[in-house]
Structure formats: C-alpha cells, structure tokens
Amino acid sequence: MNFDDYCQQKAAPPGSGTYYALRQANAARQPLLAALFALRRELEETAKETSDPTVGRTKLAWWQKELAGLAAAGNGAGSGADNTAQAHPVTQALAHHLDDVKATYPALQALLAGYAMDFDQARYLDFPNLRHYMDAVGGTFATLVARVSARDASAAAQWAAPLGNALMLAQFVPEIGNDARHGRVYIPIDELQRYNVTAADLINRRYSDEFTELMKFQTARAREAIAAALDGIPAAERRGQRTLRSLAALSLALLEEVERERFQVLHQQIVLTPIRKLWIAWRAARRA
Template identity: 40%
Template sequence: MTPEQYVQDKAAASGSSFYYAFLFLPPPRRAAITAFYAFCREIDDIVDEVSEPGVAQAKLLWWRKEVAQSFAGQPSHPVMQALMPHAAAYSIEPAHLQAVIDGCQMDLEQTRYLDFAGLQTYCHLVAGVVGEVASAIFGRTEEATIRYAHKLGLALQLTNIIRDVGDDARRGRIYLPVDELQRFGVKAHEILNRGYSDRFVALMKFQAERAHACYDEALRLLPEADRRSQKPGLMMANIYRTLLREIERENFQVLHQRISLTPLRKFWIATRTQWRGR
C-alpha cells in the first residue's frame, strides 16, 4: 500500500463529514488535505482508542519525534510520507502539527475545564490550528481568512462537544465548562447516568446558541476574495450546522445516543454548497 492509499483509506474509513468537503477539490489540494486530515486522525485515535495513559503518552512522544524527523527529510510513517511533499507548497510547519499533538496531550492530562476560556485553549489546538492549515491548503489569499478559519474551527469543535456529551462522559471526559454546569445546576453524575432534565436542556441550549454565534461570526470574518477558495470550509459549516439543528430538534437527547446525519445527506449539503457557493 502506498502512502497515498494509506491516507485515503484513513480519511474514508473515519466516516467524517470532512471527507465530503474534500470531494470537490482539485487533485493536488485534495491530496494535501487528505494527508493532513489523516495525520489529525492518527493523533486523535491515540486518545480515543488507547486505554492505558502511559502507552498513549509514549505514542504521542513518538509522533512528536516523527514530525521533527519528517521536517528534517526523513519521514518514516506513511502519513508523513504522504504529507511532506505538500508542506512547503501550503506553508505547513512543524508548529502546526505539534499543536495538534499538544491538544491531544491535553485530553490525556485534563478531563474537565473550569470555564470557557480554558476550553477555548483546547479548541484552538485541536480545531483552530487545523482550520488555519486547511484554509491554506484550500487556497487562502487573505490574512484575515486566518481569523475566519480559527472561528470556524471553534464552531465545529463546539458542535462536536454538544454531539458527543454522552460518549465523552463514558470515556471520563466532560468538556462542558464547570462554571456553566454550576450555573445551570447540572451535576457531573447526572451526565454520567444519562439523566435528562429541564436544567440539562437549558444548559445545552446555551451551548448551542454559542456555537451558532461562532458560525455567524466566522462567516462575517471570511473575506469576499476568499469565499470561493474556502468552499470546503463552508461545506463543513453547513454540514455541522445542520447536525446542530438536528440535535436541537431532538431536544438535546445526546446522553444515550450519538445523533448524526446520513452520508447521503452530507453529500447533498456539500453538493448544494459547491453550486450555491455559500
């Protein structure tokens, strides 16, 4: 299997909405974003799939060394072998990849966040930096587009957090800020025990409103000159915002299930965005 086949399989197997946003890109950009996305999946899977913290830490350390070695001209992992030919063309730097690893390191070391400011730091590493790199691969020409990419990354990550509240709690992590749980009178054990209440729904409505505000701000920040190049990001915004509205329609029943969109619906949203341009 070639490195290119490896990253393609990694991206497709994840079932992620990102896969649909890549379909309309020209081959060089699609190859670059697929390799970068595969890197992000490799790192994220360590946290999600490795149950022993010591083993997970060792794997992240290995990846830190692999990133440094790859930028020194000696990639050994197929993901890095697929990614490195695109690094110079799209201004992908070691610091970008190390930031993604830093975010997953936080997942190993921190399972709660006292306030939204702390959560934003985490979201910046696992989503904002990813958005910045992706916007460059898509063809960013305006410096202001970086602010859009970071804000969109935050919106997408907040949507993930809302969708995965139940799954994350069963893995020992609650991303909802502690001070907001307290404000709405929701206890951690209620989330762990799948305890729905009016208080929980009110808390989740607050989370959803903030995510919607981030989507709105991201779209306001996107310069008109880059709107065409950033269509894949707009596809992601539309797919994830549709998911968020679906969660709202189901009254935030996210503790016992993972609400999702069908592949056909994701493809339809991506296609509609491609032709409408927004």
C-alpha cells in the same frame, strides 16, 4: 495500500461528512487535505481512545519524533526527495504533498500539543480555560486546512482559527455522551453548575429539563460562533475554502438534527444520512 489510499480511508471513509467535504475541494489539493485530516484522526484517536495516560503520552511522543523527522528531512511537493524516511503513511503523504514542510511544522507541533492536553486535563473550569484547548486543536487545524487553498496563507489564521473553534463547539454537542464515557467533559464546570447539571449526570446518561436547557445554550452558542466565523472569511477566500464551508454547513445541519431529537445524545450517536451529507456539502460549497 499506498499512503494516499491510507489517508483517504483513515480520514474520510465513504459516507462520512469529511468524505463529502473533501470532495468539494480542488482535485489537486485533495490528497494534501486528506493527509491533514488523517493526521488529526490519528492524534484524536490516540488522545481520546487511550485509557492509560502513560501509553497515550508515549504514542504522542512517537508522533512528535515522526513529525520532527519530517521537518528535518525537509521534503516537499515537487522536491524529488525520498519520503520513505517517514515510518507512517500519514507523514509519508505530508512529505510528498506539502510545498514547505518546515514552514508547516510549527502548526503541526501546535496541533499535537493540543491533543496532549487531553492527558493533562479532562475538565475545564470556565470557557476561557476551554478556549486554550480549542485554539490548539480546532483553531490550529482549521488554519492548516485553510492555508492549503488560501490566496494569502500568511493571513489565514485570522479568519480560519475562529471557524475551527466554532466547529469544535458544534462537535461537543452531539459527542457529549461519548466524550463523557471516555472520561472527558468539554462543557466548562461553571456552565454545568449554572444549569444544575453534573459530570455524573452526563456519564450516567441522566436526562433532565436542566440538561435540555444546558444543551440549548451550547447549541445556540455553537451556531452563533459558526455564523460569525463564516461571515469573517474574506470574500476573496470564500471560493477556495469549500471544504471548511462544507464542514460548517454539515455541523449546522447536525445541530439541527440533535435539536429535533430533543438532545438525546447521552445514550446514542445522532448522525446525518450519507445522501443528506452529500447534498449539504455540495450546496454549501457552491454558495458564494
């Protein structure tokens, strides 16, 4: 398996939402996008599926060295440089496809630092506190994705970061049960208290009218954030951001499905069917 095949399988296996969202991008940009999504998946698995914080930090430290080596090598698309200095298929792919590795390195560092926060904090006092995590993970990643196809890459963060944060808010809703079982609660403590829901309720899968009201609030906020972020994409950039717009449409559809299932997300994972994902991504990508 070469590095492109590895990234595709890691980030976007057939039937996944990412698979259909990536297919909406320009074919020439898909390998780089797959590499970025694969990197996010690697870091996310390290942060969220490693129970021992010491082991997790060690794994992230390895990734830090790998990304630093990538930047030091200065490889870039079309440079003709040897990318075998990178040990991992994901960094090999980034070395091969990125036009300017060194310019991208600070954002890659920020993304890694964001996932490192999962080993330092499993609860968030309020929304501004949570926002720091969202900025580092969601905002940074969406900016990396947006820059791949942006007409003005230098300005991409202004409109891509809010969309990345909004997509994270949407992700928290269907994943709340799974996250809680891994010891992490991304709903701020003051919001749990406002609706009289405890972290123990989430971990022990206790449904209640209060939980339903809490989830209605979380869902409405995510929807509003996605709508506002989509409106904020400049007209000149919309066509090139088919992947991000497809992800937004898929997130909105999943929120609708969760709502239809009465927010029964503590004991099960609610998903969209592959054919529905295909239709949603295709339709969203073709909207002006």
